[in-house]
Structures are given as C-alpha cells and as structure tokens.
Amino acid sequence: MNETAVPDFDREAHRSVRERTREMIEAGGRLIAIVARENDDGTMEMIYAFDREQRMEDIRFLILPEWEIDSVADLYKGALTLEREVVDLFGLHIKGVPPGIFLVEGKSPVAPLRKRKAPAPEGDVHG
Amino acid sequence: MGRATTIPFGPQHAAFLEPLNVKLTLDEETVVGAVLNQGYNHRGMEYALSLDYRKSQYLVERVCGICSFHHSSAYCQGMESLYGIEVPVRAKLIRTIMMECQRLTSHLLALGHIAEAVGYENLFMQCFREREHVMMLVNRVSGNRVHYSMNVIGGVKRDLSPEAVKDVQATIRDLRPRLEELRRVFSRDSTLSKRTRGVGKLSRQAATEWGNVGPVSRASGIPRDIRQDGFAAYSMVEFKPVVREEGDSYARMMVRMDECLQAADIIEECLPLLEDGPVAVQVKGHPKGETFSRVEAPRGELFYYIRAKGTLGLERIKLRTPALMNVASLLAMLPGCQLADVPTITVSVDPCICCTDR
Numbered sequence: 294m295n296e297t298a299v300p301d302f303d304r305e306a307h308r309s310v311r312e313r314t315r316e317m318i319e320a321g322g323r324l325i326a327i328v329a330r331e332n333d334d335g336t337m338e339m340i341y342a343f344d345r346e347q348r349m350e351d352i353r354f355l356i357l358p359e360w361e362i363d364s365v366a367d368l369y370k371g372a373l374t375l376e377r378e379v380v381d382l383f384g385l386h387i388k389g390v391p392p393g394i395f396l397v398e399g400k401s402p403v404a405p406l407r408k409r410k411a412p413a414p415e416g417d418v419h420g
Numbered sequence: 421m422g423r424a425t426t427i428p429f430g431p432q433h434a435a436f437l438e439p440l441n442v443k444l445t446l447d448e449e450t451v452v453g454a455v456l457n458q459g460y461n462h463r464g465m466e467y468a469l470s471l472d473y474r475k476s477q478y479l480v481e482r483v484c485g486i487c488s489f490h491h492s493s494a495y496c497q498g499m500e501s502l503y504g505i506e507v508p509v510r511a512k513l514i515r516t517i518m519m520e521c522q523r524l525t526s527h528l529l530a531l532g533h534i535a536e537a538v539g540y541e542n543l544f545m546q547c548f549r550e551r552e553h554v555m556m557l558v559n560r561v562s563g564n565r566v567h568y569s570m571n572v573i574g575g576v577k578r579d580l581s582p583e584a585v586k587d588v589q590a591t592i593r594d595l596r597p598r599l600e601e602l603r604r605v606f607s608r609d610s611t612l613s614k615r616t617r618g619v620g621k622l623s624r625q626a627a628t629e630w631g632n633v634g635p636v637s638r639a640s641g642i643p644r645d646i647r648q649d650g651f652a653a654y655s656m657v658e659f660k661p662v663v664r665e666e667g668d669s670y671a672r673m674m675v676r677m678d679e680c681l682q683a684a685d686i687i688e689e690c691l692p693l694l695e696d697g698p699v700a701v702q703v704k705g706h707p708k709g710e711t712f713s714r715v716e717a718p719r720g721e722l723f724y725y726i727r728a729k730g731t732l733g734l735e736r737i738k739l740r741t742p743a744l745m746n747v748a749s750l751l752a753m754l755p756g757c758q759l760a761d762v763p764t765i766t767v768s769v770d771p772c773i774c775c776t777d778r
Binding site: 395 | 458459462464466467628629630631632648649712714721723725727735736738740744745748749752777
C-alpha cells in the first residue's frame, strides 16, 4: 500500500501498546478482547478492550496492515489467543505470533475479514 | 524421565462433544506438555453477522446452541444502546428469566458431562433427566428448545402469559429438591471426589493471567460475575457470585452446581416483579455508532463489539466468547496431571467449541 495515500495519523502510537497494556494491568485492568477493524482508507484500527473496576476502557491506535506490532502475550497469557485470531482473520503481523488458530495455510481463505475491493467491471479484464 | 511420547487427544474423542485437539506429550502416564489445536468448527460467524443487522438478531443465536439466548441478549443489548433506547422493564425481566433457564440447561449439561467423563453414567443420566424438565419448560414458553428466538432489538417478541408464569413457578418449585439431591451427590460422592479433588488445579494468579471468566475463574477464587453490573433485570434481584478457592475440577463442578440453585432463586425473584406492560419498543432507521456489550453467559463473560454505519450491514461485529479464554487455560491445567485425568480436566472447563471457533 502506498503510505502517502492514507490520511495523516499518529504513526508512532502502536509502539506504546506494551507500555500502555502494562500500565492498564498494573492498575487492575483485565484484557477482554482485541478488536481489529479496517477503515475505508486502508488503515486498521486496533482496540484493546479492558475491564477496569467494572468499567470498560480501551487502548486504540491506527496501523497500516503491513506493519508489525508488538505482542502483549508475555504480559498477559490470555492475549495470545486473541492476537492469533487477529493474525488469522485480518492477516496482520504481530511479533512472534504465528497464524493458524482457525485457518489452515493453503486451504483456508486468506485474511477473510479484510475488506475486498469491488470486482472490476465486466470487459475490463485484459488478456 | 523416560522416553517422551506424543499422542493426539481428539479432535474426535469420547470425552468431547465437539472437535478439539490437544497434542499431549507424556512421560509414561504423566502429561509433561500440551498444545491446543482448534478451529475445526470455524464458520466465519463474524462475517455472516455483519451482513444484515436485522437478520443477525436470529442468526446470532446460531453461534452456539447452549448459550444461544445469551448471544442474542448481548447482541440486542448492544444494538439497543446504539439506538439509544431503554427496553421495557417487563422485557428485561423476561430476558433475565430466560437467561437463567438457559444457565440451568447449560450447567446441568456440563455437570452430566463431568459425571460421564469420570465414568459415572448413572449420574450423567440424572443430570440430563432434570435438564430435560427445563428444556421442556423453555419449549412451552418460547416454542423452541434450543434457539428461543424471543429476543428482538427493542425487547422480546413473546410475552409470558399468566399460565406461562405459573408453569415456570411450578417447574422451578419441583426442580429445586431434585437439584438439592444432585448437589448432595456431587458434593459427597467419594468416587467423584477422588476423581476431581486436586485435579487440574488453576491458581488464582494463573486464572488472572490467562483471563479466565465465569465458573472457571470463580472456582479459582476470583469473585467476578458480570451480572453484578446489572444488565437486563439483574439490578432488580439480589445475589452474590458463587466463589470457591480450591481451583480444581471439583471446585469448577461445585460452582456450577451451586449456580443451578442460584438460577432457581433468581427466576423465583423475578417472577413476582413482572407487571403488565409492553415487552418491546419499536426501533426506526438504521443504527450508527459503536458500542461494547457484555452479558454473563453460563461459561462466563460474553463480549460483543458492534460498529454500525447507518446501513443494513454492520461495519464490524466482534464476539469474544468465554470459552475462547477458558479453553486456552487448559495449557496451564494439564501439565503434571495423569493421562486418565485429561478428560475430566478438559470437560471441567466446559469447552464449547461452537463458541470458541465461531
């Protein structure tokens, strides 16, 4: 993807995910889910949803799909399953997290929850 | 250590109702390592649910046949918050009653399953006999045994008639002594005790680190129950989370047994609170915005993230099921146990693979 084609956003925000997760856990937060979501401009929003004293709080940042982000699984063991799901269903890259929790390489669709571009109009196919 | 042996446990195994594979590394009869392989039941539910939010209020029940009503409650609750509407009190009470009925059917299934895993076939049958009374009750009330199809965005589409209220009262009244008898067997039977006490221990610290929820976390001493947040009509009834400290298979079994009696209490508390009134409000237009929604399903906290864009399709719907977190923590419970205890331990976390894989 051409990085200049997407709107400006904080390109360093994802680097603090471990630090922010650690702070949240030390403050008594419990990681509930990691939600990935694709924007129309091609950026991905990552949402780390926490329960803190019976209230929902979250950590959010935008990334480009080809970036690699840090894993928080060593801070919170339950996060590994959540991260593997994101890797499988969105084809994102998380350091040290292998794909394959739900999908089988070579047999399953690749990144099935990513938005697909509309097919080219009929007659527009060359060759 | 002798020569390590690796054996597959599942995906098709007598102890499992659904496909799950645990690759076990053994030193003679002792488990020294375990790797989970899941995904056999992945159906792409998150994609399917995002296609049409109106159809999804029914499709969402098909994520799981054991906690179907909890799925639709979490979904409808989330959609209602996007619409900014308050559901009528009567609908909230009906949802609470039906959720507790489903907790009964789910926990009695799990208890029967544990009894079967330890080789106690007769107790398995007794659990399923009592479960059948609740299954027939929900069939009479909703018209369905598994997918009740009662929830709609804005409330419920089927009211409880005065006869249905009496039916619920009578069924729960008759069920209670039989649940107490089951509790006596589960808590005192020496065979069950030997097969479950001290087996598959999960410390409070480990349960916190693995993000366990529901009866599995409460059996490890974590007093967390999302019902205390007061969704549906839970703020109108009094209850305390059932918590035990042992963290073993016995504790997980007994938490579920005690929650069956607690479910009967909650249902009986809700029934007198039912007053005449509407059971649903109409919603207009397509929803827009983002919300988190949570309910306490039988296996624990069920989390939904919904982002709507003002069209029939949802921009994103994400489900984090309780089984997803609980199944992963088997990796903390299995090492050190005997091979013969693996079925008991895996079943004690009540693994719902339909929910886990979606």
